[in-house]
Amino acid sequence: MRTLDAIDRKILALVQADARMATHEIAERVGLSPSPCARRIRLLERDGVIKGYAAIVDQGKVGLPVSAFASIKLARQSEEDLERFSRAVARWPEVVDCYLMTGQRDYLMRIVVRDLAAYEVFLKEKLTRLDGVASIETSFALGQVKHAEALPVA
Structure with a gap:
């Protein structure tokens, strides 16, 4: 490139x-x-520098005002376990961001849902049913201080 x-x-x-x-x-x-x-x-x-074009949608105005941040620890960090987790997360539309992390937790993800009950359903029906998940810690955003889609390239 x-x-x-x-x-x-x-x-x-x-x-x-x-x-x-x-x-x-x-x-x-x-x-x-x-x-x-x-x-x-x-x-x-x-060259893939511009990966695509998209509309930026207001999550609150489409009925998804809750952002939950879940820190996930896997039981093991084998390549197979990491791949299994990544494949599962890729299928879940509620997960809008997911990062493989350093430190005490393996993944950090942002999940958007309509309310706490919807997050509970996501947690019980998807995340806790995934083999290899040892622990989950969730924090809820009270408000957004900054959000930027643009990278500081200039």
């Missing part, structure tokens, strides 16, 4: 701010003509 230059980084900052911005507007803002700008965007997409 090629190294990102200053223009690539400006393009990325603009696309992250507004993915629907027209190529000619991006080109104007980064000091290129539309064709070279479109070519750079295609290369960023091809």
Whole structure:
């Protein structure tokens, strides 16, 4: 993969701010003509730097106001156990983020649900039924201080 230059980084900052911005507007803002700008965007997409485009949906306005953060410890950290856990989590739409961690816990995940009862159902019907889970600690977000979709690339 090629190294990102200053223009690539400006393009990325603009696309992250507004993915629907027209190529000619991006080109104007980064000091290129539309064709070279479109070519750079295609290369960023091809190289996987731009992984896709999505709408940012307000979780509260779609009836999913609760964010639960679950720290998971597995009984063992064998490759097979880690893979089994990852495959299961990938199937659960309630889990919007999941990270393999260092430290005392193996995974940290964010689960979005409509209420505490829905989290209880998720916990009882999915997470606790997964083989190899030794312990689960859950914390609930009281409010969101900051949320950013954009990476600080520029």
